[in-house]
Amino acid sequence: MTSIPPAHSSSDTTTARQRAFFDASGSQRITQAGQTAYRQALEDGWADPTRLHTESRRAASLLDGAREAIAGVFGVSTKDIHFAPSHVEALHRATSAILAGRRRIGSHVAVSAVERSAILNALTYAEAQTTVVPVDTAGRVLLPDFIDALRRADTAVAILQQANPEVGTVQPLTEAYEAAQTANVPLLVDAGASIGHIAVPHSWDALVAQPADWGGGQGIGVLAVRPRTRFRRTWPEDSSPWFPGVVNIPAAFAAAVTLLEAERERASWSSRSTDLITKIRSAAATIPDCEVVGDPLDRLPHVATFSCLYVDGEALVTECDRRGYAVGSGSACTSLSLQPSHVLAAMGVLTHGNVRIALDRSATQEQVERFCQELPDIVATVRRQLGVSDL
Amino acid sequence: MIECDATGLRCPLPVIRLARLIQEGPPGAQVRVIASDPAAEYDIPAWARMKGHTCSAPNYTTEPHWSVSFVVTATGV
Numbered sequence: 001m002t003s004i005p006p007a008h009s010s011s012d013t014t015t016a017r018q019r020a021f022f023d024a025s026g027s028q029r030i031t032q033a034g035q036t037a038y039r040q041a042l043e044d045g046w047a048d049p050t051r052l053h054t055e056s057r058r059a060a061s062l063l064d065g066a067r068e069a070i071a072g073v074f075g076v077s078t079k080d081i082h083f084a085p086s087h088v089e090a091l092h093r094a095t096s097a098i099l100a101g102r103r104r105i106g107s108h109v110a111v112s113a114v115e116r117s118a119i120l121n122a123l124t125y126a127e128a129q130t131t132v133v134p135v136d137t138a139g140r141v142l143l144p145d146f147i148d149a150l151r152r153a154d155t156a157v158a159i160l161q162q163a164n165p166e167v168g169t170v171q172p173l174t175e176a177y178e179a180a181q182t183a184n185v186p187l188l189v190d191a192g193a194s195i196g197h198i199a200v201p202h203s204w205d206a207l208v209a210q211p212a213d214w215g216g217g218q219g220i221g222v223l224a225v226r227p228r229t230r231f232r233r234t235w236p237e238d239s240s241p242w243f244p245g246v247v248n249i250p251a252a253f254a255a256a257v258t259l260l261e262a263e264r265e266r267a268s269w270s271s272r273s274t275d276l277i278t279k280i281r282s283a284a285a286t287i288p289d290c291e292v293v294g295d296p297l298d299r300l301p302h303v304a305t306f307s308c309l310y311v312d313g314e315a316l317v318t319e320c321d322r323r324g325y326a327v328g329s330g331s332a333c334t335s336l337s338l339q340p341s342h343v344l345a346a347m348g349v350l351t352h353g354n355v356r357i358a359l360d361r362s363a364t365q366e367q368v369e370r371f372c373q374e375l376p377d378i379v380a381t382v383r384r385q386l387g388v389s390d391l
Numbered sequence: 392m393i394e395c396d397a398t399g400l401r402c403p404l405p406v407i408r409l410a411r412l413i414q415e416g417p418p419g420a421q422v423r424v425i426a427s428d429p430a431a432e433y434d435i436p437a438w439a440r441m442k443g444h445t446c447s448a449p450n451y452t453t454e455p456h457w458s459v460s461f462v463v464t465a466t467g468v
Contacts, residue, residue, distance in 0.1 A: 291441060309438060310407050332402055332430045340402070340430040350437040351430045352403040391410045 020367035023328040024213075025165050025193060025303065025358035026087065030254065031215040037257035038217065041250035048246050050239065063249050066256035073200055073259055074207065074224050082242040083252045084221035087192050087210040088118040093235075093242060094188055094206050094223055095122035098157045101230035102186070106154025112141040112171065113346035114164050116190060120342070126234075128156070138295040139169040139347045147179040155185045162201050165193035166330055166343040166356060167294030168303030177203030186229050196262035197270065197300050205229045211255035214262040215360065220251035265361070273302035273359050276368045280304045280357055283372035287379050289391075293349045302360070305330070307344070308353035308379050310388040316355050319378050325371055328356035395424040398458060402430035406438045413444065413465045425452075425460040432459045439463055 021029060030038070041062050047053075049060035064078070071078045084090035099109065108129045111119065123130045131149040135141050141160065150158040158180050163170045173189065180187040189204035196214025201207070206229055209222040223242060225231070238244030262269070281292050281304050289309035308316065313331025320327045330341030331354040340351035359368075383389045395412050397405035405426040412422050424435060432449060439446035439461075447462040 289441060291437075307437075309441065310403055310410065312403055332428075340433060345433045348433065348437060348440075350441070351433050352406065386407075388407055391407065391414060 018324055020325045020364075020371060021362060022357045022359060022371070023326045024360035025328060025356065026210055026213050027218070028213060028215045028360040029362050030217040031258050031261060031361070033261050034216050034254040034258040038250045038254040041253035045249040045253060049249065050246070059249055062253050063247060066249075066252040069256040069260055070209075070222060071224075073263055074209075075200070075202060076224050076226065080224055080227060082223045082225070082240075083247045083255075084223055084243045085219065085248065087208065087212070087221040088116075089243070090208045090221035090223045091116060091118040091190060091192075092122045094208055094225075095119055095157075095159065096126050096234045097231040097242075098186055098188055098206060098229065099123075099126055099128055100232040100234050102156035103232070106152075106156055108152050108154040108156060110146060110149035110152070110155055110158040110185075112146065112160055114139055114141070114166075114343045115159060115161055116165065116192070117342065119159055119190065129154070135346050137293075137347050137349065139164050139167045139293070139343060140295065140298075141171055141176075143172045143175055146176055150176075150180055150185050151183050155183070157188055158185050159188045159190070161190040161192075162194040163191075163198065163300045164294070164343060165303075165358075166341060167305045167347070168193075168300035169295040170194075170198070170298045170300070173201055173203045180205075193303070194300060196259070196266065197273070197302055199266075200263075211251070211258065214258055216255035216258035217251060219248050220255050222255065269361055270301045273363075276359055276363060276365065277302060277304045277357070279368055279372050280375075281306070283375050284355075287376050290353075290379065291350060293344070293347065302358055304357040306355055307350035308355070308383075309350065310391050311353040311379065311382045311386060313352060313354045315382045315385065316353060316378065319382050320355070323374060323378065325367075328358065330354045330356055392462070393420060393422045395422050397424060397426040397428075397431065399427060402428050402434055404428075405431045406434050409435065409463065410438065410442075413442075413463065416465060418465060418467045420465045422463045422465075423460060424463060425458050427456060427458045429457075435459075435461050435463070442466070 045059040045062040047055040047059040067081045068078045071081045133146045186205040188206045192210035195209045207224040284306040292306045313329035314333040332340040344351045409424045436446045443466040445464040450460045452458045
């Protein structure tokens, strides 16, 4: 029989209080308000909201409230908000169903080369005819190419993120949407890395958002679909059209409460995280043979990415972890597939030795300054261990 | 032309082996490098760009297994 491990491992060399969590992309710490909302909804909203009794109505009212709050922020009506079991699931369904809804027009899709794997995988699975539009070295889609691709007569859908989750570069969404509208092509937007950090976009026909990225916790995704957008289910019918089954109401409620919180705090968080990330980018830029990637200005305020020659990402992540910093990486050795990040590859930048920083609101100036001080030594230590200090 | 066979090595080892050969060679030295790690396809040109070396377009082989090769010309300075 296997036993459940204890929640806190005593082998951690650093305590939870000292540790700095710099890997918050799609995985932010749940805020206090989010935790309170989640617990309250567990208490009051545990019932199946589709039945006729008091307990069910109580659950339904929490769910309706959550939907209404999110709809308000996204600028749509309540009925246009759908809760998914995860961000990936929301991306899969939005991609496949909007594509299927336009099959009389064709199965061509215009998509940037730096969309999430979930979208690219969904297109492969649906056997779409995909034009993968290249990006520049900052990771920004080549807009004229994207517009040319979406204007093809057989285009079913165009897909573009608001900002890239790995390198933070903001995409030219407004211009892409104008072109899509003129061409009568629906635009699906992945805002999974941006909502809560930059202004909520309005240039979309369908929008996918990720509560775990704004402090709402895992186990929930959000899809908003404007009423005129055609779609066709590629799954069996259910009373819930987009995501069959009962919604995780505590997660949905926490998602809504934390979205309102993130929007209230966005201006101050944006300016604070911009300052912190600028410090990290500057510190990384001073390291020999280290390249800071992503747009330096038109970017997500809380994301920084850099790559160091001659070291593997796994060793860097491990050395950072040992010193009390949780960081991410797009290097092949840190991924389950052992494939390098398709985003870094599309940008033509180094895929090995990659470190990805995404801050959440728990990050302090002291943590970031300490990290910036230690960073040159972190890289030098790994290079020494690998015997490449002389290169 | 110096040959650098990095077949079977995982990233960042192909780039390390290549960088060593370039470091030991004279300015302007040419190295043909072949690697089978998928990351090498992106990392060898990126390394060359960062270090100021010239890197050819990739050449792909699929038999007996997938590999990519480049000719790198060391910077003259």
